Amino acid sequence: MKQILLLLAAMLLCCCSSDSEVKADEPSHAGKTLVVYYSYTGNCREIVNTLTSQMEADVLEIQPAEKGQKYEANNYALGTQLLNAIKANPNNASSYPAIDPVTTSLDDYQNVIIVTPLWWSQMAAIMQTYLFQNASQMAGKHVGMIVSSASSGISQVVNDAKRLLPDATWMGDALWINNSNRSNKTSLIQNWIKTLNFAEEQTSMKEMYITIGGQTKSVTLVDNDATRELVAALQNAPITVTLNDNNFEIWGSLGRTLTTKNEQMIAQPGDVVLYNGSNICLFYGSSSWSYTRLGHIDGLSESELRTFLKAGQNNISVTLSLTSGTTAIKSVNGNRMEDGAYYTLNGVKVSNPSKGLYIKNGKKVII
Numbered sequence: 001m002k003q004i005l006l007l008l009a010a011m012l013l014c015c016c017s018s019d020s021e022v023k024a025d026e027p028s029h030a031g032k033t034l035v036v037y038y039s040y041t042g043n044c045r046e047i048v049n050t051l052t053s054q055m056e057a058d059v060l061e062i063q064p065a066e067k068g069q070k071y072e073a074n075n076y077a078l079g080t081q082l083l084n085a086i087k088a089n090p091n092n093a094s095s096y097p098a099i100d101p102v103t104t105s106l107d108d109y110q111n112v113i114i115v116t117p118l119w120w121s122q123m124a125a126i127m128q129t130y131l132f133q134n135a136s137q138m139a140g141k142h143v144g145m146i147v148s149s150a151s152s153g154i155s156q157v158v159n160d161a162k163r164l165l166p167d168a169t170w171m172g173d174a175l176w177i178n179n180s181n182r183s184n185k186t187s188l189i190q191n192w193i194k195t196l197n198f199a200e201e202q203t204s205m206k207e208m209y210i211t212i213g214g215q216t217k218s219v220t221l222v223d224n225d226a227t228r229e230l231v232a233a234l235q236n237a238p239i240t241v242t243l244n245d246n247n248f249e250i251w252g253s254l255g256r257t258l259t260t261k262n263e264q265m266i267a268q269p270g271d272v273v274l275y276n277g278s279n280i281c282l283f284y285g286s287s288s289w290s291y292t293r294l295g296h297i298d299g300l301s302e303s304e305l306r307t308f309l310k311a312g313q314n315n316i317s318v319t320l321s322l323t324s325g326t327t328a329i330k331s332v333n334g335n336r337m338e339d340g341a342y343y344t345l346n347g348v349k350v351s352n353p354s355k356g357l358y359i360k361n362g363k364k365v366i367i
């Protein structure tokens, strides 16, 4: 009986764990990162949007060559058939479903993050094709993986990845996102990125604060020209803008133009983006458009965002700043600050501060 209970406990652990057998290697992965994903019903695409709002990375979407396929039809018959063909002959290129040609060269990247759906407990066949075709170019790269399923555990997907990329250097454990934790994907991904030991320049996100009607919330900024310019402007003084509702966002002029890095995206609740170079949009719903990503409002559910952003109202006064105003600053970029030391508003420690605005002992000080 005891043995059966132990076996059941082991099976439960295996099914419930968010991770896998892939183990962390040496710390601090420097260099450029490519996120490679496939998405049939959109979950992985949303994961990639969240991931790239939290770290600097280029994105490559893998597309099947045959369009309009219904992998789930007839009790997932086509999905099953594609996986069975691979299983029957995994070393033969013709076992894998054709994908659209890919022009992105892996030579430019040191790190690759795979974001894939799970199909019948295995890696989706379309993603398997890309990995099979690029195994030699992926040799020695630092590779991480996020797997999205409805509910099934991901250990077989991890095995597929290891079979397809025998010479990859795996970064940390794979992250499992499923229907029961999907609504928490922002914090799951944030915590997962921390476990990967990326070199700091890739993930050292800046924080900005948004104050509306006396409520202040933090925004994790991505690192691009627009956010650097915005932070530089906010170092002089907070910026107050008047925003109006647009059914899925509140938006309006930022009163300045920032350098754009527009990309087609599906903005998600909580996203903060730049539209047309000079307008800021704060999302409580979603919208597909070409924006420059600025960041993401931390830790609010969709209904909390609606309340905070005063969804449905107009002439909303919104203040952007680099401090939360009322609370002392205990840390920057997640690192504790040393007592008595001076930090720039971006959290860089300064040994001999010259004239300017700094943070010391959790407070803004002017020298």
Ligand SMILES: Cc1cc2nc3c(=O)[nH]c(=O)nc-3n(C[C@H](O)[C@H](O)[C@H](O)COP(=O)(O)O)c2cc1C
Pocket: 038, 039, 040, 041, 042, 043, 044, 045, 071, 072, 076, 079, 080, 116, 117, 118, 119, 120, 121, 122, 148, 149, 150, 151, 152
């Ligand atoms: C062919 C096929 C097979 C699937 N098999 C499983 C399964 O065995 N277990 C499971 O939990 N989800 C299964 N799913 C659901 C997907 O893993 C899940 O919805 C995933 O989030 C889809 O990601 P996407 O929206 O990016 O395509 C399957 C989906 C398809 C299309």
